[in-house]
């Protein structure tokens with residue numbers, strides 16, 4: 001029997017896009033222009049580690065530059081290749097279009113196991129990679145702006161920004177060459193939590209639509225849902241923590257690479273994170289049952305399954321065993337094209353990655369704007385708004401003849417700071433995009449699932465920009 005070749009990540013994304021193109025009946029030339037990857041650079045560069053030269057390989061792919069700068073994270077991982085980086089760059093193009101972030105799509109990857117190197121070595125490697133990207137035209141505030149992704153965070157972004165600054169001290173906007181920086185180095189408050197928080201805003205919006213809930217087979221409010229989450233990294237941790245602490249959902253299982261924790265009464269996400277920080281494993285966590293069969297965790301019966309780890313976690317071999325009613329794709333590409341087909345036949349609803357995890361790039365956009373304007377959001381208005389609130393409280397007290405309660409005073413006299421504004425902008429963005437997705441579904445009865453709807457929304461916007469401007 002010949003073994004069936006599974007699709008690559010890039011093929012998987014392209015097939016999903018094709019499904020939306022078919023619904024749209026789009027001109028094949030425009031379809032081709034949208035789908036094709038503009039350019040991918042592969043860089044091999046040597047770095048001296050412990051007195052010996054090691055050669056590292058990295059990629060940066062630009063999928064679409066119909067808008068500049070192009071945007072997307074850089075991942076540091078022991079498994080990364082050109083196909084993956086190109087698939088992720090394509091997802092960035094659609095992601096930005098869906099949430100009305102005026103950027104093209106890009107992605108970078110460096111083949112490295114960061115756990116094998118100390119901080120100084122990581123700094124040398126990151127700076128050298130950044131220098132190569134700048135020199136080759138793949139990193140600048142105007143054209144290509146990276147961000148954190150798997151295996152990278154604030155620390156790496158600060159090194160990248162500093163490297164660019166040294167190469168281009170005359171560029172007054174140098175801080176905008178990368179997003180996801182520490183707040184003390186030009187970052188924006190709320191960027192680290194943004195992707196996870198965005199996932200929660202999506203789920204909250206979904207629960208505001210009874211018809212969508214009914215179609216999915218969910219009942220009750222958000223607090224009564226049983227949730228399984230895969231991956232307690234930056235995205236999964238913030239999403240799970242908010243669902244646990246603010247929405248009072250029951251997190252009945254947490255899946256990590258080294259196993260799965262289960263407890264039908266709910267698991268305290270913060271406790272698990274603390275335990276992981278201390279023990280570097282979830283094994284032995286006292287308030288849940290542990291099993292080393294991590295893969296089986298995805299097949300647990302639950303209301304909402306949130307894959308927040310790697311791509312291709314739900315594939316042709318396990319899709320038929322999934323028992324969740326709703327899958328919320330916090331990771332990029334966690335469901336393969338073939339699995340997506342199986343899940344749709346099983347009538348499992350999927351909220352797709354290109355929309356669900358777009359909170360990260362949304363707040364990156366805010367950070368980029370903040371860097372270009374050289375001023376913290378809220379700096380001009382905050383005290384003014386507080387004075388306005390004080391006047392309203394005084395007026396109320398004068399009219400009623402009674403002193404206002406402390407909580408009323410607190411609510412009315414609060415002027416929005418940067419974090420409030422970032423969260424408000426993020427919430428607004430995720431809610432607007434949900435409505436756009438729903439409108440696409442309501443206005444075209446050929447669209448039967450959210451993934452197709454999301455791509456239809458994105459492709460419509462991108463093709464409009466090709467048609468309006470033309471290609472020269």
Ligand code: GLU
Pocket residue numbers: 071072073074145146147148149150179332357358360361362364
């Ligand atoms: N790496 C994140 C993503 O996949 C963030 C990208 C960005 O902020 O540019 O969406």
